[in-house]
Amino acid sequence: MRLCDLSATKSMVWQEYEKQIELSNSNNTVSKLVREFIDSADFCELAMNTQKDYVKYSKKILAAFGPMQSDKVQPKHVRQFMDILGQKSPVQANRHKAFLSRTYRWAFERGKVASNPCTGVKQFKETPRDRYVEDYEYQAVFNTACAVVKAAMEISYLCMARKADVVKLHKSQLLEQGIYIKQGKTGKKQIKEWGPRLRAAVTFAKAESARVESMYVLQQKNGSPFALASFDQRWRKAVIKARLETELPLDFTFHDLKAKGISDFEGTTAEKQRASGHKSESQISIYDRKVQVVPTVESKK
Known part of the structure; x- marks a missing residue:
C-alpha cells in the first residue's frame, strides 16, 4: 500500500503511517468480533439450540457494545450492562x-484481543426452579389439551425429554427398541425404551395425523412440523382452559414435565x-423435585 508521494518528508510519512494504523484499529470493533465468532467453526460445533440462543443474545450485545473497540471494553462496562438488563431479568443478564464471555x-485464544472483560464480573444469583407437577395437575391440563399437546406431554414426561426434542x-426415530433421541x-444419544403408555401416545399422535403423509410424529395439517412458538400457543390455550375449568393455579411450564418425569422415575x-x-448427578438434583418422605424417630422404630 502506498502511504504518500515520494516527495513527502519523513515526518509526513510517519504521520500518514499513524493515520493508517488508527484507521485499521478502528475496524476492531465488538461488532466485528461477534460476526467473526458466529462465522467460526467453533460456533458451528455448538448445539443448534445454543446457536439460536447466541444469535438472539447478540442483538442486545451489539446494541450496547457494537461500535466500541474490542480492547476498549472493560469489566465496568459489562457490569453496567448487566445491571441495566438485570433490573428486568437477572437470568437473561x-x-x-x-x-459475550464466550x-x-x-x-483471546486467537490473538484478536488482549483480555476478556467478562472475567471477574459477578453473575446474578439464580435460584433453581423447584416446581413439581402433581398428578392431578398434569391430568387437568391433559384433559383440556388438543391431540398434539396430549401426545407431546406424554412423550416429554415418559422420556424425560425437552420440548424441542419432542x-x-x-418417525424415523421410532425404532423397534424404543424412541431414538x-x-x-x-x-x-439415547433410545428410550417402549412401554404401554409411551406406545399409546405415539400411536395416538400418528392416528391423528394419518390424513397427511409426513415424516414427523407431531405435525400440522399440511404435514410440516410445529414451530416452537406455534406449539407454545397450543400449550398455553390448554393451560388457560384447564385453569377456568378447575380453578387451580396450574402455574407450571411444559419444561416442568421433564422434571416431573425425572422426579417420578424410580431409581437412584x-x-x-x-x-x-x-x-x-448435580444436574439431576435440579430436576428431582418431588418432596421426599423420610422416617421420623418413631416411624423408624
Missing part, C-alpha cells in the same frame, strides 16, 4: 454475559442421570 474467550420428533442441548440418582441423559 447472566445469559448475555455468558455469550466470544471474547474465542478471540416437537421435532421424526439425540438431545439438542447436550448431544447425548445415578440411575436417574443415566435415564435422563444428564452429564452429572
